[in-house]
Amino acid sequence: MVLKELCNLYGVSGNEGEVRNFIRNEIKDYVDEIKVDCLGNLMVKKRGRNCSKQIMFLAHMDEVGLMVEKIEKNGTIKFQSVGGILPSIFPATNVKILGKETLSGVIGIQPIHLQKSVLSPIKMDSLYIDCGANSDTELNGKIEIGDYITFITKFSQLGDLWEGKAFDDRVGCSIMIDILKENITPEFDTWFVFATQEEVGLRGSITASYHIKPDFALVLEGTTACDIPLVERNRYTTQLGKGPAISIAHNGLVFGKKVFTFLKNIAEQKQIPFQVKEKISGGNDATRIAKAEKGTFVGSVSVPVRYIHSPTSVMHPEDYINTQKLAMGIFNNSQNFFNQ
Amino acid sequence: MQDIIKRLVETSSPSGREENIQKIILEYIKPYVDDYHIDSLGNLIAHKKGNGKKLLFDAHADEIGFVATYIDDNGFIHIEPLGGHLPVNLPHQRIRFEYGTKGTIGYESEILMKQASDRKEVSFDTLFVDIGARTRNEALSKIRIGETATYDSSFVDMGNRYMSKAMDDRIACAILINVIQTLKSNHHDLYFVFATQEEVGLVGSKAAAYGIEPDYGIALDVTATGFRDTPKGAKRIPMKLGSGPAIKIQDRSMIADHRLNQWIQNIAEESHIPYQFEVLAFGGTNAGVIQTTKSGVITTCISIPTRYLHSASEVVDVFDVRHTAQLMKTIAEKEISI
Amino acid sequence: MFDWERVLKTITSLYGISGEELSVANWIQKEISPFVQKTYINTLGSLVAIKEGVGKIKGKLMISTHIDEIGFVVGAILDGGFLKVEPRGGVDPKILQAQECLVRSINGEMLPSVFSTVPPHLIKPEERNKVASYDTLILDTGLSEEDVKKRIRIGSPIVFKAPFISLLNNRFSSKTLDDRACATISIATIKELTKIYHEWDIYFVFSTQEEVGLKGAGTSAWEINPDVAIAMDVGFASQEGYVGLSLGEGPGLAVGPNFTPKIVKDIRDVAKNESIPLPIEPSARPGGTDAGAIQVSRGGVPTALISIPIKYMHTPIELLDLKDCKYTVRILTEYIKNLDTEYLEGLKWS
Incomplete structure (x- = not known):
């Protein structure tokens, strides 16, 4: 399993090169074809015994992050967020600016003593990165406007759980790599797409679907879990430790009964614990894939992740194992989807 | 036609679960079309051959609905929306699940105690369904997680008007069925798409149009009515019941092709079919995605004015329905020239 | 010499609300026909003008500006x-x-x-x-x-209804500089290209319905299937309460997830070599310009976005500086000079 390595890599949407190179290197010996398109999607093929259908597994490589918007005269840096991040998680966070040089920085905030009102919400306007510079000229040639900025949390053990950044969706990437390394020849040609730009409008999957034209696709995701105290049970969405979450519907798509039943049956047959995602807010690449070209069958299976879209997300190792088992089951049995 | 409308609107088939409704539509149109198929998104696509350019008619087969996602310890079902619901309209509505279980929507009543005048806090987080179960296990014996539901409401003939759930967009399906059944000759190569998942994001139609690659696209959908139609109705909406089909000028998804609109306006006048124009400040229809298919499609939308959209009691006017059918049939018979 | 003021004044005065851009398309067609090999108006009304290159194996560059107005x-x-x-x-x-x-x-x-x-x-x-x-x-x-x-x-x-007015420092104010100013840059570039040697075919697209969902550019990109695309639109210039691009200090070059790094870099290098100011415009969010639709057309199109700074966007008093327009013509022309067979080969992604 390379989840740890994957999560420690930097790959904010649009800047997925480091992740792509790592994955490519990991899987190159196990695949029959490797393609990269101009959006940066890494698409690899496992040739099947039968090429009459194309199966597609897809996970996105990109993670949420930040971008340099402006360098102030005093050497502080204003930023935009890349992907959906709540302003309230930014203060007092460590980041790295990936410019010509890589600079460490912190996101500053006024000490509590100086704040007019502790109760007022954090606004993006008030946030800035401090990388120790005294003036903008000190930063000349080191970083510039438009450079990507990333969270830097390292993968670690948190009690029985795992903590890290970018579980959304390196966990999907990692499971796809696991499957590839098993080096099993599937019934049908099976593509594994490591997609880009999911967090900024589900864009990589648009062109990937166009290239591959899948007959059946499965999106492997890291999804919201909110199973914490003070949140009502009916807003949990998913829970850690209860196995992969199968989606019924999310923003912009209802998953077909045929797909939903197929995924559920595999989990039941293989006695893999699973849960149904209980909220439909949020969406993922499945929405794009379903509508691509003449339309296709698509399903979505996710690993529950707490504190998603923050530098410190948390997941359960058993969910990883069970999602991997389910994904493997789908990989090995995708031909059955068409015989239902 | 009334019987068909009644049967269509009373069929329960929310977004993503259109199998039931497609079966019924197919039953009505099968003898009258040259061929048909159901694609991977569940769209029912029927073809009536013609020598002219390809003309696509689109009506969506799905209706808004709900899906059961969680059952609590006391047997209450927690639901999520399929399509655009205004949660504040939902309390105490009856709904019917896929396999027949009925229930009513309750809400956390402490919200009302807190703030009698402000019901903004009514959301799917604070709504639940009561199916009469006393425990979680009892509920689980009646409902499965993932089971969908729709309003439990039946067709009412109000004389000059019809009332039911799912007029959006089964009334358009009924009109297209009528066109298919009664059309004697057609110039254009006609495709009829009964599209899926419109209510969650124009899903089915986009894929169907891609496969067909039409020259012209006309979506048939419902539209809202406003200040001329109901007491203190929406100030920005000029449409009303009983003034005939509405030719769409624009909504949030599309600026209709003004040449095609002009042609439709001309044939409506020639055929003495009443019509009105539609400018809608919100919402969109399948026409929006048909228009941008591949290198572009000349597209518009014809709308049936409908009161109380997305509720269990949507109301349409028989006069509008009849004239929309007449207009669509006239369009289908003629050659479009722009 | 290109008569910027005449063209800007005329083009901004033409009627062309989103969905009814024909008179703008027709006027541009007349203006550029002598300088290109082919022009046509496509299904959704966009005007396409092809300035053919002389290369043996040539790529297609699409330059997109929208001609609709709010x-x-x-x-x-x-x-x-x-x-x-x-x-x-x-x-x-x-x-x-x-x-x-x-x-x-x-x-x-x-x-x-x-x-x-x-x-x-x-x-x-x-x-x-x-x-x-x-x-x-x-x-x-x-x-x-x-x-x-x-x-x-x-x-x-x-x-x-708004007059076209001339301000100090070669600045102009009018309605519809968004995006007819960029259409004017395309026209100027077409005339400039008649004076140089270029290998690729350049497809100038004057797109429709940008303001209501990027419709003309997306469908035109599908039809043309270009090897590289550059969209040009107006960008926010610094004004009271906002700090962004600066009038007269060069067009902006967007960077962010929706823009293809290789093309962005190549355009940047051109500007650097020619000493033309081209500040970076950070665009972390998915953009609302034609570039957004073009990049994901078919299997993906390498795409960049050049922004002409204007103040008071979407009002009848949009305001620009002519210097930025002229810089942009030079950048485009110099970039086009570089496009050859080797450049096309270099676009093979893997």
Whole structure:
């Protein structure tokens, strides 16, 4: 399993090169074809015994992050967020600016003593990165406007759980790599797409679907879990430790009964614990894939992740194992989807 | 036609679960079309051959609905929306699940105690369904997680008007069925798409149009009515019941092709079919995605004015329905020239 | 010499609300026909002009600028012949009181009109701070109700009426500089290309319906299937309360997830070599320009976005600096000079 390595890599949407190179290197010996398109999607093929259908597994490589918007005269840096991040998680966070040089920085905030009102919400306007510079000229040639900025949390053990950044969706990437390394020849040609730009409008999957034209696709995701105290049970969405979450519907798509039943049956047959995602807010690449070209069958299976879209997300190792088992089951049995 | 409308609107088939409704539509149109198929998104696509350019008619087969996602310890079902619901309209509505279980929507009543005048806090987080179960296990014996539901409401003939759930967009399906059944000759190569998942994001139609690659696209959908139609109705909406089909000028998804609109306006006048124009400040229809298919499609939308959209009691006017059918049939018979 | 003022003045005065851009397309077609090999208007009304290159194995570069303008349509005709309007494209209702507009009648006449205001003498204290909205704005044509009903219908288009004015420092203000200023840059570039040797075919797309969902550019990109695309649109210039690009200090080059790094870099290198200012415009969010639709056309198109800074976007007093337009022509021309077979080979992604 390379989840740890994957999560420690930097790959904010649009800047997925480091992740792509790592994955490519990991899987190159196990695949029959490797393609990269101009959006940066890494698409690899496992040739099947039968090429009459194309199966597609897809996970996105990109993670949420930040971008340099402006360098102030005093050497502080204003930023935009890349992907959906709540302003309230930014203060007092460590980041790295990936410019010509890589600079460490912190996101500053006024000490509590100086704040007019502790109760007022954090606004993006008030946030800035401090990388120790005294003036903008000190930063000349080191970083510039438009450079990507990333969270830097390292993968670690948190009690029985795992903590890290970018579980959304390196966990999907990692499971796809696991499957590839098993080096099993599937019934049908099976593509594994490591997609880009999911967090900024589900864009990589648009062109990937166009290239591959899948007959059946499965999106492997890291999804919201909110199973914490003070949140009502009916807003949990998913829970850690209860196995992969199968989606019924999310923003912009209802998953077909045929797909939903197929995924559920595999989990039941293989006695893999699973849960149904209980909220439909949020969406993922499945929405794009379903509508691509003449339309296709698509399903979505996710690993529950707490504190998603923050530098410190948390997941359960058993969910990883069970999602991997389910994904493997789908990989090995995708031909059955068409015989239902 | 009334019987068909009644049967269509009373069929329960929310977004993503259109199998039931497609079966019924197919039953009505099968003898009258040259061929048909159901694609991977569940769209029912029927073809009536013609020598002219390809003309696509689109009506969506799905209706808004709900899906059961969680059952609590006391047997209450927690639901999520399929399509655009205004949660504040939902309390105490009856709904019917896929396999027949009925229930009513309750809400956390402490919200009302807190703030009698402000019901903004009514959301799917604070709504639940009561199916009469006393425990979680009892509920689980009646409902499965993932089971969908729709309003439990039946067709009412109000004389000059019809009332039911799912007029959006089964009334358009009924009109297209009528066109298919009664059309004697057609110039254009006609495709009829009964599209899926419109209510969650124009899903089915986009894929169907891609496969067909039409020259012209006309979506048939419902539209809202406003200040001329109901007491203190929406100030920005000029449409009303009983003034005939509405030719769409624009909504949030599309600026209709003004040449095609002009042609439709001309044939409506020639055929003495009443019509009105539609400018809608919100919402969109399948026409929006048909228009941008591949290198572009000349597209518009014809709308049936409908009161109380997305509720269990949507109301349409028989006069509008009849004239929309007449207009669509006239369009289908003629050659479009722009 | 290219007569910027003449072209800008004419092109911004033409009627072309989103969805009805034909007169703009026709005017541009006439203006550029002598300088290109082929022009045509496609399904959704975009004008495509092909300036052929001389290479043996040549790529296709698509340069996209949109020619539609924001405006309104008549939403309802009220008693007395007053009009209610609905926006077509994003127009801030706060700026509308006392603005002059033109209503396009059923017969194509442009009827003058003004947005109503309540005089300060009559306004109630509690209404003073109320923000204007489309619920309350009224457009007055001065015509009788009878006349209005004859000449205007629901859906009749309305555009801003605004003069083209010349300001200090070669700056100009007008309606519709978004994005006809960029269309003008395309026209100037076409004329410039007649003087140089270039290998690729350059497809200039004057796209429609950008303001209502990037419709013309997306469908044109599908049709043309280019190897590289550059979209040009207006960007936010620094003004009171906002810090962005600066007027006269060069067009912006967008960086962010929606723009292809290789193309961005190549354009940047061209500007650097030619010492043309080209500040970076950070765009972390998915953009609302033609580039957004073009990049994901078919299997993906390597795409960049050049932004001409303007102030007061989406108002009748948009304001630009001619220097930025001229810089952009040079950048495009120099970039096009570099496009050869080798460049095409270099675009193979893997």
